[in-house]
Amino acid sequence: MPHYNAYDSFKTKKSIEKKKRAKERAFGKNNDTADDFIIECCNTYGIVIEVRYDDAYVLFNNEIILAKLRNDINLVCNQVVFPGDKVVVEKNNDTYIINHLLKRSSILSRTKKDSTRLEDIGTTKNIAANVDLAVIVVAAKEPPLHPKFIDRYLMILQNSNIPVIICLNKCDLKSSEDEETLSVYRDLGFTVVETSTYSNIGIDNLKQQLLNKQAIFVGNSGVGKSSLTNAIMGDDEIKTSHVSDKSKRGRHTTTTSKYYIWEDNSSIIDTPGIRSLDVSTFEPMEIQDYFPEFENWKDKCKYSDCLHFNEPYDTCIVKQGVASGLISINRYESYLRIMSDVLDIKDYSEVLNSIYPEEVKKKSK
Ligand SMILES: Nc1nc2c(ncn2[C@@H]2O[C@H](COP(=O)(O)OP(=O)(O)OP(=O)(O)O)[C@@H](O)[C@H]2O)c(=O)[nH]1
Ligand SMILES: [Mg+2]
Ligand SMILES: [Zn+2]
Structure with missing residues (x-):
């Protein structure tokens, strides 16, 4: 089987997901919110300090108040605002209402x-x-x-x-x-x-x-x-x-x-601790971008779409970089672990075994 099959089968599915992710990142999960809810700026705003299911604590005028989302937004509060968000609040009778969300920087x-x-x-x-x-x-x-x-x-x-x-x-x-x-x-x-x-x-x-x-x-x-x-x-x-x-x-x-x-x-x-962090929605070819130490090696691999995973040792310069000790074995193992999640391969030990001389392997944690 050619080495790049696993990647090809993922390509289409992942690029659709990637677009969806980018959209969600830009607007949060609240794509259904009213058009005028997000505004560019406002001089008097509060900062969301904690979000509950249906309301949020907001620091406003040096006071912590409990505020609810305005009525026409058909989503619960914890789908719309997050700690650190800047919001415009107004008092309506005895209740504080979040009327607008200021555009986010991140x-x-x-x-x-x-x-x-x-x-x-x-x-x-x-x-x-x-x-x-x-x-x-x-x-x-x-x-x-x-x-x-x-x-x-x-x-x-x-x-x-x-x-x-x-x-x-x-x-x-x-x-x-x-x-x-x-x-x-x-x-x-x-x-x-x-x-x-x-x-x-x-x-x-x-x-x-x-x-x-x-x-x-x-x-x-x-x-x-x-x-x-x-x-x-x-x-x-x-x-x-x-x-x-x-x-x-x-x-x-x-x-x-x-x-x-x-x-x-x-x-x-x-924030609350997270036990496991899912990165399986990243594209396989994208993972190496987060490993800058591969940068000077990866262009010399025989295949331009080398994933530095299942490819033979003699074709993959990244693997050779690891074997020579110039790329950290722990980081490479992290890379393999992430790649196996992304490619849905349970065990990457074969990859590891096939490339390391014994003395390098011993250093691995
Ligand atoms: N030895 C040592 N223990 C520490 C240090 N800082 C915190 N701890 C202990 O580590 C334990 C966990 O600390 P927390 O601050 O609750 O950890 P957390 O990251 O907020 O945990 P979650 O809220 O569950 O995500 C506590 O028993 C602390 O006393 C430190 O500098 N040295
Ligand atoms: Mg804690
Ligand atoms: Zn390679």
């Missing part, structure tokens, strides 16, 4: 696999709006640091055009292996901040990165997103929880995204 969304549907197409879930900076929070331990989490978040954030930094929290528990993992991202040009909310290390440094920005903390449950938010806010207002002893996974303490202002013009959206 929307962070992810696809969510919907197991109840027969077709295996994810639904898009918006997380937050108008985000200037995303902080991918990872922990040195509990849960353990693994590049696979970082790489998936990087794809989703870069796909939404949101600038990103990486924060290694619980650096009090950091090992030399963790340092090696992080150095790959430093070498790729990402800012990596190390923090410990226990010993207050790196908090000022993190604050500097967040100053004058609407930032969002994303990352798995238990990495310390809420603890960091507390450290920056300077109080213990937000609920945090111990990682469960048995699974060493977080317990999903935070259940809804929430917006906090810690300084004039500087805010953080604390």
Whole structure:
């Protein structure tokens, strides 16, 4: 079988989905909203800080108010507005009404696999709006640091055009292996901040990165997103929880995204941890764009549409780059893992086994 068949069979389906995704990213899931609901600008607006099913808390005139969507919008509130959104509110008798939504500068969304549907197409879930900076929070331990989490978040954030930094929290528990993992991202040009909310290390440094920005903390449950938010806010207002002893996974303490202002013009959206991040709606050929370290190698592969996956080792220069140690084996393994999701192939170990000399393989986590 020619190596590119898997890709060809995906092409049509994926490009339709891609257009749909782009539309949803631009307008949110609320394509049915009234035409005049979204407006360019308005001087007096409130900021959505937390969304419930049918209403939202809005920071308006230094007060937190509960507001409902205007009547002619036939969607529930949590399909229309998201933390960080700017909204125009008006008081009608005793009720605050969200009359307009200001055009967004960005929307962070992810696809969510919907197991109840027969077709295996994810639904898009918006997380937050108008985000200037995303902080991918990872922990040195509990849960353990693994590049696979970082790489998936990087794809989703870069796909939404949101600038990103990486924060290694619980650096009090950091090992030399963790340092090696992080150095790959430093070498790729990402800012990596190390923090410990226990010993207050790196908090000022993190604050500097967040100053004058609407930032969002994303990352798995238990990495310390809420603890960091507390450290920056300077109080213990937000609920945090111990990682469960048995699974060493977080317990999903935070259940809804929430917006906090810690300084004039500087805010953080604390989000619930996500256990698995679906990237299967990306196109196979698109995945390598999120791996800039392949850049100088991939054009030299024998096939111009090489996926650096099932192609023979001697035709794929990316694989040779990995074998020579010049492309990080952990990142390549992340790539393979993501590709197997996208191509719906259960096991990529064959690919891995076929290319690595034994000594390189041993270094793999
Ligand atoms: N060792 C260590 N533990 C920390 C640090 N920061 C937070 N923790 C602990 O990590 C656990 C989880 O912290 P949370 O802040 O609730 O984590 P979260 O990312 O908000 O989790 P979710 O809300 O479930 O997504 C708590 O037991 C914290 O005390 C740190 O710097 N070092
Ligand atoms: Mg939390
Ligand atoms: Zn290749």
